[in-house]
Amino acid sequence: MQKSLVDAPALGLRERKKRARREALIDATHRLVAEHGLDAVTVEAICEEAGVSARTFFNYFESKDDAVLGHTPWPLDSAATEEFATGGPTGHLLADLQALVSAFLSDPPMGRQRLARAFELAAQEPRLLARHLAWMEQHKGQLSALVERRLGENAPYSSEIVGATLLFLTHATFLRWDAAGGTGSADEHITAVVTDLRSILTD
Template sequence: MSTTAEPGLRERKKAATRQALHESAVRLAIEHGLDRITVEAIADDAGVSRRTFSNYFGSKEEALMYGDFQRVQRLLDAVRARPAGEAPWAALTAIAADFNRELGALDPERVAQGRLMRSHPSLLAAQNQTFAAGERELTAEIARRLAEPDPSGVRARMTAATFLVAMRVSVNMWLDAPAGTTLWSIAEEALATAGRGLA
């Protein structure tokens, strides 16, 4: 019997466990508040041991932030998949349009999760770390697309940072918007405003 599929199966099981822990962390934090949940409670809710939790996440904050980590990775993968000759800001705007349209309108769980993130300094710190790492990788991808020389790297870094700030502002405005508001209806204007001089 061939074992070539085993690594794939193993990785899928790991991904499923990681996702289950993340979802348990989000659900419990929304229901009970971040300060009132423990790593043990998250592990129990996901049906794994405390030791298993530690194999995947270093803290409950890290487990909660896994969704943002996934979104950053999806963004980076999408940038890499865009046509090589496409200008950086055009590529970023197209990716944002696809991603934001997928999200559609506000739903209560997404609002609760977003507001939870904003209300805890420890979560904001973890979020900043996640986005800082993503910004470095995004800067590298943008640098490869620049048509003009950028010896100091300022343009690539400013483009990456400006894009991420525009998206963060859009999400924060979206969380406070009336029900039925789509993220793209806000992000489209934010990106158009932020992209002046970067297109």
């Protein structure tokens, strides 16, 4: 087998097995939580469903909640990220913030299918939404650094608040997308959110 046929990453067996197991654990968690509710499902039950030892579960996820959300350490290294940091794609801050959020939401780290199920469950379990928010908050530092790179030293506003805004836009867009039953494009929703927000603030 060739190392890299066309553009496939050509991951080794080890890496592929790891991903498969990770997804199997997420799927098992989704099945059980959808049926019985978050609190009624134990990690032990999930592991039985997935045919894995309980200790292994915690090699993949820090907590039960993380398994539902499929939270993975987020590298934040996509092409869109780089483009934003260097002033693209349009050079207009707001438009580029929108593009960044849209790019992230369109290319989730675990597939749309699983992401949709995760959000469906999160909508019913406040704790999960909170955990998701916390996860995003963890990355605020990275986002702020990104914004700082773009704006440079003489920024008109603090990179902190731009980073926080980025996070807020992502979250609000998520919520709107979910409220719409998971239909529509990310672009469409984020545009609507920005419009609303702007009109509230300039009212």
